[in-house]
Amino acid sequence: MRRLLVASLALLFAVGLGLVPPASAQTREETLIYSLQSDVDNWDPPNSVLREAIILGYHVFDHLAVRDLKTRRVIPNLATSWKAVDDTTWEVKLRQGVKFHDGTPFTAKDVKATFDRVLNPANKMTARGNHAKIKAVEIVDDHTVRFKTDGPYPLFVERLTAQVMQSDKVIREKGHEWMQENPIGTGPYKLVKWSRKQEHLLVRNDDYWGPKPAFKYVRIRIIPEKATEIAELLSGGVDIIKAVPPDQMDVINKSGGARTATSPILRTAMLQLDQAARSGPNPFTDVRVRRAANLAVDSDAIIKHVLNGLGDRVATGINPMAFGWDANLKPYKQDIAQAKKLLADAGFPNGVDITFNEGPPIVEPAIQQTNDAIVADMTKAGFRVKRNYIGDNTVLVARIKDGKGGPMFNWSWGYYSVFDADAILYDVFKCGENYSYYCNPALDDLISQGRSTLDAKRRAEIYVKAQKLLFDDAAYLYKWGLRGVWGISNRVEYQAPADEVDRMFTVTPRKK
């Protein structure tokens, strides 16, 4: 009996030792370490909704077009040029001499196979909605393709930045299941190893057609806890982290080992009000109550004092960086007396009860503190706010999608990184959309007008009208455009990206 016990304990110990993976062979000098708070669900970007999948996708795959982070314009990448042949046809010329990681050359066949796979409803790809306006992809020659669209499609070029190019050969021979864990792209890095929810190891693609990345290896670590992530940055275990809380910026900047960088990002925050009564009858169906809410809150003061200036006030949901933003439309200014009067006019002279579904601090920095300030302001105007905190973002999003978010809830929208007013109007303001609690046929009409012309000037005019309408009708309680905060180790140089897509291949060692 005693021998049995000793033997089993020894076995347990030996098994345990064997399971510890060996230390990695790369030197710290040639390795760049980046961290994320949560992992991707797969390595097949068009089959994922996650921001992390977009970011990883940029490293191993290429897109036909990418955004120039300095000018914020879309520039050619795997495409070399594009033009609208007529209202429903785009012709794209492809770069020559590009190879996939498995050695096969990149041609028009791959573009067609990529889009055919995404657009086939039977495949149930997440990215299908982004490209639903594309009817067919035709191969003209090895390096020319034509896209047939269902009506004019002004966002065509913008959307090219959101679709990675995958290989026809891989799609045919390896298939969907294999592609979930084995990315074969043309990008600047190749995937060496993925330890789920732990880390990704990438190695430089030395045959890359574009500029060579400075670091030979990139390790992407998954660190769920923010405090740990910051500790790793300060102790030199990680080089770049994102979404640093504003109150931690000082800690990083005074550490001597790292610094912070901020950038406006394409994401607008608001409190959605249930104008469409999706969650049932509520006071916000009355425009006077919605206006009163907007007039009650002093967002300028909140940006200045709570967010340390890390926010850009907006008049509606349209972000200042998006095409169509109207700089002349001035946001609501706090006016408590007017707010009280509007509430009284709406039949609430003694104030009104409101339930507020609050979200966790996943994408919006300092959301709890800014919520405190907003609720305090609303209380002054006569809103009696009952706060209901939902700590899990997945649950919050699911409830909102199910129409259970009302009468008021935290929301922010990242435009799928498409810098265009349409990318928020359609998803968040149009009647009957999953994340919209607003319904106004006049606005829907403007949204479809904006979608049906390629004339940029005409589109801008339409969006000016749409913003005026949204402002006057106080669709939601408008807050601000967000600014991202990154923590960057002093051993590297890195430019914070406005589109929330971190690109490790642009990082260089800092000159000493």
Added chain:
Amino acid sequence: MKRYALRQIAQLAVVIVGISMLAFAILHVIGDPVTLLLPQNAGKEEYARYYKLLGLDQPIYVQYWKFASRAVQGDFGKSWYTDTPAFKLVMERMPPTLYLTTAGLGMALLISLPLGIVAALKRHSFVDNLCTMGAVMGQAMPIFWLGIMLIIIFAVRLKALPASGYGTWQHFLMPAFTLGAFLAPITMRLVRSGVIEVMNMEYIKTARAKGVAEWRVVVKHAFRNACIPVITVLGLQFGQLLGGAIVTETVFAWPGVATLTVDSIRNQDFPVVQCAVVLLALIIVSINFVVDMIVGYIDPRIRVGA
């Protein structure tokens, strides 16, 4: 001893069947799984197709039988979220958690055994009071806070240990200590009271009267008897340790099964939840079996009494 072992194994089988029924029930308690799986705009036909595909049209006992017979072969179905077999996902993450909890247990014993014995032998002395104070503090300290403090001291300030991650022996020290500190106080108190109780027994007096050396009295006669409640409680505490592992894994970015389970519950990824629940329960049950066997071995009264 053999009869005792057989009886324990029979009990084990009943518990395992019970657990598998509970895990099976998860899917049916939460409502209609098809509604969860399908997109909102799915039509009636697709709904009916999935209903049949999942076998939900069959009687409940048939469904359970299918679930159980597949589970025995390690087939819990595919994760709804990542499209990979649930068993593979769980097994990938099991070793780090087992290793962490074992290391945590070891650390707890390393702290609590010597301190508990010393505190008992020097009852009401300064050392005893110090140990009691330490235990109260340890019990009151949230794991989360302790973990972060260790990281700040040893990784950020002293740069002596990696702040988080998994791979080398250095990565084990802080998480194991954090988890050990969570279990050590209660173990130390148990060792202390156990040793105090035993030291008053007649057989200790007899041993001393025989002229046995004092260290031998303590280690061989007193400690061995004081061990019985400690081992039993440690077995029971293993489940608690897994609970502590959730927080420890999160703080130290430890790729274990505890965080996987919590994430899967959040994502409503039920095949993974079912698989993790069954496997973790199996481990806890087997550990308790081992504990029962050890206790039965040490104390013949128990195996005879049972």
